[in-house]
Amino acid sequence: MQYSMHSILSNKKAAFIFAFPALAVFSFIVIYPLFSTLFMSLYEWDGILPGKFIFLDNFKEMFKDDILYRSLLNGLIFAVLQTVIQLGLATLFALTMLRKNLYGRNILRKVYFVPVVLSVTVVCQLWLSMYNPSYGLFNKIFEIFGLTYRQDWLSSMGVASIIAVTITCSWQYMGYQFALIYAGAKSIPEHYFEAAKIDGATSLQTHLKVTIPLLAETYRITAIFAFVGGLNAFGHISIMTRGGPGTATYTLTYFMYRAAFRLDQYGYGCAVAVLLVLQSIFVTLLINRLIAHERITY
Amino acid sequence: MKIIEKLKSVLLQSFLWIYFVVSLYPLMYMLFFSLKNNEEIFFTNPLGLPNPIRFGNYLNAVTSFDILKFFRNSTIVAIFSIIFIVIFSLMFSYAVARMTWRFRETAKKYMLLGLFIPMQVIMIPLAVLVKQLGFANSHLALIIPYIAFNLSFSSLIFYAFLRTIPIEMEESAFLDGATIYRSFLQIIVPLIKPALATVTIFSFLNVWNEYTMALILVRNQELKTLPIGLLSFAGQFSTEWGPMGAAMILASIPMIIVYLIMGEQIENALTIGGAVKG
Numbered sequence: 191m192q193y194s195m196h197s198i199l200s201n202k203k204a205a206f207i208f209a210f211p212a213l214a215v216f217s218f219i220v221i222y223p224l225f226s227t228l229f230m231s232l233y234e235w236d237g238i239l240p241g242k243f244i245f246l247d248n249f250k251e252m253f254k255d256d257i258l259y260r261s262l263l264n265g266l267i268f269a270v271l272q273t274v275i276q277l278g279l280a281t282l283f284a285l286t287m288l289r290k291n292l293y294g295r296n297i298l299r300k301v302y303f304v305p306v307v308l309s310v311t312v313v314c315q316l317w318l319s320m321y322n323p324s325y326g327l328f329n330k331i332f333e334i335f336g337l338t339y340r341q342d343w344l345s346s347m348g349v350a351s352i353i354a355v356t357i358t359c360s361w362q363y364m365g366y367q368f369a370l371i372y373a374g375a376k377s378i379p380e381h382y383f384e385a386a387k388i389d390g391a392t393s394l395q396t397h398l399k400v401t402i403p404l405l406a407e408t409y410r411i412t413a414i415f416a417f418v419g420g421l422n423a424f425g426h427i428s429i430m431t432r433g434g435p436g437t438a439t440y441t442l443t444y445f446m447y448r449a450a451f452r453l454d455q456y457g458y459g460c461a462v463a464v465l466l467v468l469q470s471i472f473v474t475l476l477i478n479r480l481i482a483h484e485r486i487t488y
Numbered sequence: 489m490k491i492i493e494k495l496k497s498v499l500l501q502s503f504l505w506i507y508f509v510v511s512l513y514p515l516m517y518m519l520f521f522s523l524k525n526n527e528e529i530f531f532t533n534p535l536g537l538p539n540p541i542r543f544g545n546y547l548n549a550v551t552s553f554d555i556l557k558f559f560r561n562s563t564i565v566a567i568f569s570i571i572f573i574v575i576f577s578l579m580f581s582y583a584v585a586r587m588t589w590r591f592r593e594t595a596k597k598y599m600l601l602g603l604f605i606p607m608q609v610i611m612i613p614l615a616v617l618v619k620q621l622g623f624a625n626s627h628l629a630l631i632i633p634y635i636a637f638n639l640s641f642s643s644l645i646f647y648a649f650l651r652t653i654p655i656e657m658e659e660s661a662f663l664d665g666a667t668i669y670r671s672f673l674q675i676i677v678p679l680i681k682p683a684l685a686t687v688t689i690f691s692f693l694n695v696w697n698e699y700t701m702a703l704i705l706v707r708n709q710e711l712k713t714l715p716i717g718l719l720s721f722a723g724q725f726s727t728e729w730g731p732m733g734a735a736m737i738l739a740s741i742p743m744i745i746v747y748l749i750m751g752e753q754i755e756n757a758l759t760i761g762g763a764v765k766g
Contacts, residue, residue: 195655195662196588204668205589212580212639213595219614219636220602226613237616283507286500298504300751301511307743307754309697311718312736316518319729325530327517334535365511373759422608425699429719443608450612451704459612467609474604 227467231460241457248461258462261440264352265469268441269420271353275360276367276416277409284372285397299372303365310362314429317358318344345435352439359426363419367412374408375401410481417477418470442466522546522733529729545730546738549721552731555738557710558717565627565713566695569634573691574684577639581646582672586655596647602640607700615704629705630713634695642687649683650676686757689750696743714739 231248235241252258283302287295305313320327321343329341343354378401386396402409424443431439433448440448442462450459521529522545523538533539549555583589584596614633618624623632657679661671699715706712709720721735747754 195659198662198668199586200588201668202589205583205587205592208579208583208587208672209589209595212576212599212643215576215632215636216599216602216639219617219633220605220610223610223613223617224605226617227609230613279507282500283504286504289497289500291497292501294505298508299755300748301508303751303755304515304744304747305511307693307697307747308740309715309718309743310699311715311722312518312740315718315722315732315736316514319521319733320514320517325534325729327514327534330534361510361514364507369755369759373755418606422606424608428699428703446608446612447704451615456612456616463609463612467606470606470609471604 227460227463230457231464233457235456236454237456238454244457248458249464251458252461252465257437257440257445258442260437261442261445264349264439265421265423265441267349267352268356268359268423269417269473271356272360272420273413273416275357276364277371277412280364280368280371280412281402283368284375285401287372288375299369302368305362306365308362310425311429313362314358314426317361318430321354344431347435347438351431351435352441355423355426355430355439356420358430359420359423362426363415367416370412371405371408374405378404406481410477413477413481414474418473421469421473422466442469518733519737521729522737523730525730526728542730545734548731549734549738553721553735555717555721555735558712558714558739559742561627561711561717562696562714565630565634566692568627568631569638569695570688570691572631572635573638573642574687576635577642577687578646578677578680578684579672580639581643581650582676584643585647585650586658587668599640599643602637603644607637611700611704614701618705625706625708625711627711630698630702633701633705634691634698637701638691638694642691645683645687645690646680649680653679685753689754689757693754 230241232243232245233241234244234248286292287298319325323329323342323345326343328343341350344351382400382404383396386400391399421441422443423441424447427433427439427441427444428447433440433444443466446459446462446466449455449462517535520536520538523541523543524533525542525545528534528538580595580599584592584599615624618629618633623629653676657675658671661675662668666674697715698713702713702716706716709717712720718735718739722732726732
């Protein structure tokens with residue numbers, strides 16, 4: 191008996207079998223906890239004894255907490271610095287690499303990308319070594335040049351510490367942003383550049399008026415990665431400074447982590463998580479608004 | 489004008505090479521100090537090549553620190569995660585790309601949501617959930633979340649790829665009386681190899697180097713994955729940089745080898761991701 195294509199493809203049982211595993215795991219591990227976070231943020235809970243419903247008290251407490259504001263500031267610094275460094279340098283490098291008579295393109299690209307595939311632990315440990323005030327690479331370089339200048343890179347109570355960590359993180363993922371921008375730039379059809387050349391534009395003008403605007407979609411993605419990644423930074427902070435000295439390098443995620451897993455304040459931690467997701471959504475929408483509001487097609 | 493052009497070119501290219509050094513030298517520095525002893529690193533020869541070359545640091549790292557154990561854990565977690573990421577997301581994408589069913593469009597958008605949910609937001613309830621279900625501190629504690637986190641992106645890749653396969657491929661199979669399962673296994677699966685490579689590479693990178701969830705969900709020293717295991721080592725050897733450097737290098741060698749062999753495909757995988765996500 192021959193079945194029509196349509197009836198085979200409308201086989202509900204088959205569709206269920208194919209789609210169910212992914213949907214089940216996804217719903218259980220991602221969607222359900224998402225709602226749990228919301229729910230838990232309204233409770234006071236230490237993880238063991240039954241929780242107490244306190245409605246918005248966690249949030250009130252949070253907005254009175256000085257550490258929150260420090261975390262927000264650090265997150266902003268991290269995000270802005272990382273975005274500027276990564277997008278700025280990646281653009282410079284990618285556009286330079288478009289040049290025809292370039293030497294060593296392949297090895298440059300490979301080396302730029304290597305830090306991306308390293309473990310965050312290795313990268314942080316390496317930079318901790320370099321930042322070490324007594325024996326580290328940076329201060330050693332000053333010593334070798336006979337300068338008496340030393341920097342205690344990660345011990346500042348001010349913003350120097352978070353900047354130091356941001357540089358580490360930016361260094362690690364620069365290669366990734368570069369690869370994205372370079373791929374985007376390479377996919378721009380040649381005739382745009384030819385047309386600009388015919389019109390007598392210099393390469394700088396071409397890049398400012400043609401290449402960069404055409405890369406808007408790519409910038410949207412890289413900007414979101416860099417900025418939201420900076421706001422939500424955790425790994426590098428947790429390894430390099432543990433939020434210290436004191437609370438000088440706290441970010442929102444680290445604040446949340448400490449509340450839940452160090453102080454057993456699960457409800458409070460979830461309230462911070464809610465703020466975190468709202469922040470991410472807000473920034474993503476903002477970036478979407480600012481960049482590439484029209485679909486770019488060639 | 490030619491001279492100015494030449495100068496500009498040299499200047500711009502020098503930026504590229506300066507960053508080449510910035511990218512590479514820290515790794516060289518780490519390689520070098522993994523082969524030195526403290527005195528050399530701290531005082532006599534911080535920047536240059538090791539002299540003498542102390543392979544003993546590596547022996548030290550492997551014997552006093554069970555790096556193989558962490559390798560093993562990372563490998564187990566990675567293999568099982570990737571297997572199921574691929575199977576589940578491919579099946580799901582097939583259902584969404586080819587079959588007709590009532591909630592198809594909704595399911596597609598639902599799965600796409602996963603791309604926009606930052607993992608930090610579900611960290612706390614997930615930790616609680618894993619503990620309540622009783623598989624905290626086990627390989628499963630990482631495998632199941634890793635599968636879940638990578639389904640959205642993998643499904644997207646497979647979906648985009650499946651759409652480029654003409655329906656005629658399966659039509660002939662159906663006309664010959666094949667069931668949808670056979671058509672899937674014998675026709676579709678062999679055809680999706682390029683997408684399979686992308687998904688595998690991307691998932692592997694996400695899982696092997698994953699830090700945050702591994703930190704929270706597995707406290708048992710015997711079961712820690714590489715990124716977390718290395719942390720404990722760094723604490724233990726904070727005053728002896730040589731062995732610590734050796735451990736870091738050992739931990740990085742697999743990824744670097746994989747990258748040198750498959751670098752091109754890795755970059756393709758990640759940048760396709762960027763393009764498709766946009």
